[in-house]
Amino acid sequence: MKNNNPKQLRFAYGEALAELGESNPKIVVVDADMAEGTRTIDFKRKFPERFYDVGIAEQNLVGVGVGLSLTGLIPFINTFAWLISWRAGDPVRTLVAYAKTNVKLIGGYGGFSGPMDGATHESIADISVMRSLPGLAVISASDHEQVKSILTVIADYDGPVYLRLSRAEVINFHDSSQQFKLGKGILIKDGNDITLIGTGTIMSRVLKAATVLQSEEINAAVVEIPTIKPLDKELIITMADKTGSVVTCEENNIIGGLGSAVAEVLSENLPVPVVRIGIRDCFGETGPYDKLLDKYEMGVKDIVEAAKKAMRISRTLG
Amino acid sequence: MEKKLTLKELERTAWELRLKALKMVFHAKSGHLGGSFSAAEILTTLYLHSAVLDSDNPDWGARDRIYISKGHCAPIYYPVLAKSGYFPEDELFTLRKMGSRLQGHPDKNRLPGVEMSSGPLGLGASVSVGTALGLRQQNSDSRVYCLLGDGETQEGVVWEAAMTAAKYGLGNLIFILDYNRYQLSGSVESVQPIEPVADKWKSFGWRTVSINGHSVREIAEAFSIVKRGDTVNLPLIIIANTVKGKGVSFMENTSAWHGKVPSDTEMVLAIKEISAHLTNKS
The missing domain is CATH 3.40.50.920 (Rossmann fold)
Known part of the structure; x- marks a missing residue:
C-alpha cells in the first residue's frame, strides 16, 4: 500500500535512519549543527550516545566520520549537499574515496530544494562532483519508500557512498515491495x-x-x-x-x-x-x-x- | 607483540633509520628529508617502545592507533614500520617507484601498518578524533596518536578537530607536534606564525607538554603520561621541539631541504655525518 501523503524527503530519511539504528548497533551519526535540518534529530533523540555533532566544521565532520569508521562503526555523515561536496571536498576525496573507507555521506537539501535561501544554499552540482571520484557510489533518492530501502542497502554495503537527499515534498510512487538495488536502474x-x-x-x-x-x-x-x-x-x-x-x-x-x-x-x-x-x-x-x-x-x-x-x-x- | 627497545637501543635505531631514509630518498631521487629527520626519534620511540602494537596482526582490535598526519615524512615512517615488522626491510628501496607499496605519501590500502592514507595536511587530526570517539564508544582501552607538522597546524581543520576533541573530553587522544620550525617556503615564523603554541592548545582545552623531540628519554616519558584505559578527560599534545633536517649539518634549520634530494657530493657528506652519530652510539 502506498502512503501518499506529501512529505519532505528529509523527514523520511530521519525516520528511517532512527529505525535502522535499532537493528544495526554499528550505525553512528555525525552532523555539523544541522540535525534539525538534516533530520538526524530523530536518531539523536533515540541514540544520544551514538550521535556526534562537530559544530559548523564540515572538513572535520568528514574526518571525524572517517575516524569512527576505522573502528568498525558505520557512520552516516550529514550536512547540506553543497557543503559536503565543496567545503569538505578534499576530505571526501582523500579520506573517503581514495582511502575507500566505509562511510555514508548524506547530502541534504539537494538541487533547488532549499530555495528560499537563494543560490548560495542551492546544490547545483553535487552529483557531478561526487561522480568524478573513483570508487564512490553516488545515489539520489526519489521518495520515502525508496529512502528507507536505500538506507538498509548502504548500511550493509562495505564501501563509501554518497546519498543525495532533498527538502522537497514528495509523494510515494514506489511501494515497499520495490527494493532498491545498488547499481540497478x-x-x-x-x-x-x-x-x-x-x-x-x-x-x-x-x-x-x-x-x-x-x-x-x-x-x-x-x-x-x-x-x-x-x-x-x-x-x-x-x-x-x-x-x-x-x-x-x-x-x-x-x-x-x-x-x-x-x-x-x-x-x-x-x-x-x-x-x-x-x-x-x-x-x-x-x-x-x-x-x-x-x-x-x-x-x-x-x-x-x-x-x-x-x-x-x-x-x-x- | 613487539619487543620493546631500551632507550639506548632506541637512540641508535633512530640514527640507523635516519641513514636508511637518506639512502632511500637518494635512491628514489625524490622525497622529504627535512621533516623526516626531525621525526626520527619520535616515531622510533612510539613504534618500538611506547605504543601497544602487533605487527604480525596489524588489524588487532586492541592495538593503539597511530596516524601520521604529516604524510610527507614517509621516508622515515616506512623504515620505522619495516623495523617494527610490518613488511620486509628490503622493500624500502622501492620508495616512490611505480607499482611500489611505498607510495610518495602513505596509502593504507597498499602497505600493512599504515592506519590511514595521508598527505593532504590537517586531515589526520580529524580522523584521530573520530577514532578516539569510536574506540571510547566501544569501551576500548586503546590510545590514539597523531603526528602533526608545525606548518600543518596552519590548516583550519586542525583547530576544528582540536575543539571537537576537547568537547568530547578525549583523554585517549595524543597529538605529537613535530615542531621543527620550518616549512616548505621558509620558517614557520616568517610564513605564518603559530606561536604561542602551548597557549593556543591550552586555550582550546588541551593538556600540553613541551619536550626535546630528539631525546628518546623525554619522548618516552611524555608518551607515558597517557596510560591505556586512562579516565582523564583531556586530550594531550606533546610539543616536540625538533630540528628540521636533524643529523646532517647543512640540512638543519632550513626550509631548503624540505623536499630536496642530495647530490652525490652532498650524499657522501651526509652519510659521513649520520654514521658518526652511529659510531658514537655504539
Whole structure:
C-alpha cells in the first residue's frame, strides 16, 4: 500500500535512519549543527550516545566520520549537499574515496530544494562532483519508500557512498515491495517511442511528462536511475536501443551529472540522441521551489518538449 | 607483540633509520628529508617502545592507533614500520617507484601498518578524533596518536578537530607536534606564525607538554603520561621541539631541504655525518 501523503524527503530519511539504528548497533551519526535540518534529530533523540555533532566544521565532520569508521562503526555523515561536496571536498576525496573507507555521506537539501535561501544554499552540482571520484557510489533518492530501502542497502554495503537527499515534498510512487538495488536502474514504465531517464525527486515530473506524452500518442518508457554510479549501463543501452532516443532529467547541472553519464555510455556503445533536462550551467536564486524548477527549465513541459526534440533528431538521423 | 627497545637501543635505531631514509630518498631521487629527520626519534620511540602494537596482526582490535598526519615524512615512517615488522626491510628501496607499496605519501590500502592514507595536511587530526570517539564508544582501552607538522597546524581543520576533541573530553587522544620550525617556503615564523603554541592548545582545552623531540628519554616519558584505559578527560599534545633536517649539518634549520634530494657530493657528506652519530652510539 502506498502512503501518499506529501512529505519532505528529509523527514523520511530521519525516520528511517532512527529505525535502522535499532537493528544495526554499528550505525553512528555525525552532523555539523544541522540535525534539525538534516533530520538526524530523530536518531539523536533515540541514540544520544551514538550521535556526534562537530559544530559548523564540515572538513572535520568528514574526518571525524572517517575516524569512527576505522573502528568498525558505520557512520552516516550529514550536512547540506553543497557543503559536503565543496567545503569538505578534499576530505571526501582523500579520506573517503581514495582511502575507500566505509562511510555514508548524506547530502541534504539537494538541487533547488532549499530555495528560499537563494543560490548560495542551492546544490547545483553535487552529483557531478561526487561522480568524478573513483570508487564512490553516488545515489539520489526519489521518495520515502525508496529512502528507507536505500538506507538498509548502504548500511550493509562495505564501501563509501554518497546519498543525495532533498527538502522537497514528495509523494510515494514506489511501494515497499520495490527494493532498491545498488547499481540497478528501475524500468518504471515501458514504452517504444522515447526513453525518459530520471533520478531523484524530479521523477514525479518525469512521470507527469510521460502522461502528457501519452495523451499525444507518444509512448514513453520511464527509467529511474537511483544509482548514478555505478551506472546501470545495460538497462540504459537496452532502452535506448528499443526507443531510439533519450531524455535525461535531474535537478543538477547538466554538466557532469546523470545526463553526462547517460550520454557517455550511449556515445560509446549505442549513439542515439540524448537531450538533457537539468540546471543549465547557471546559479539559481530565491523563489518558491516548484516555480524555480519551472523557471530553470525543469518543468513538465520542458521534459515533453525535450522528448519531442530527441525524437525529431532521431528521425533526422534516420 | 613487539619487543620493546631500551632507550639506548632506541637512540641508535633512530640514527640507523635516519641513514636508511637518506639512502632511500637518494635512491628514489625524490622525497622529504627535512621533516623526516626531525621525526626520527619520535616515531622510533612510539613504534618500538611506547605504543601497544602487533605487527604480525596489524588489524588487532586492541592495538593503539597511530596516524601520521604529516604524510610527507614517509621516508622515515616506512623504515620505522619495516623495523617494527610490518613488511620486509628490503622493500624500502622501492620508495616512490611505480607499482611500489611505498607510495610518495602513505596509502593504507597498499602497505600493512599504515592506519590511514595521508598527505593532504590537517586531515589526520580529524580522523584521530573520530577514532578516539569510536574506540571510547566501544569501551576500548586503546590510545590514539597523531603526528602533526608545525606548518600543518596552519590548516583550519586542525583547530576544528582540536575543539571537537576537547568537547568530547578525549583523554585517549595524543597529538605529537613535530615542531621543527620550518616549512616548505621558509620558517614557520616568517610564513605564518603559530606561536604561542602551548597557549593556543591550552586555550582550546588541551593538556600540553613541551619536550626535546630528539631525546628518546623525554619522548618516552611524555608518551607515558597517557596510560591505556586512562579516565582523564583531556586530550594531550606533546610539543616536540625538533630540528628540521636533524643529523646532517647543512640540512638543519632550513626550509631548503624540505623536499630536496642530495647530490652525490652532498650524499657522501651526509652519510659521513649520520654514521658518526652511529659510531658514537655504539
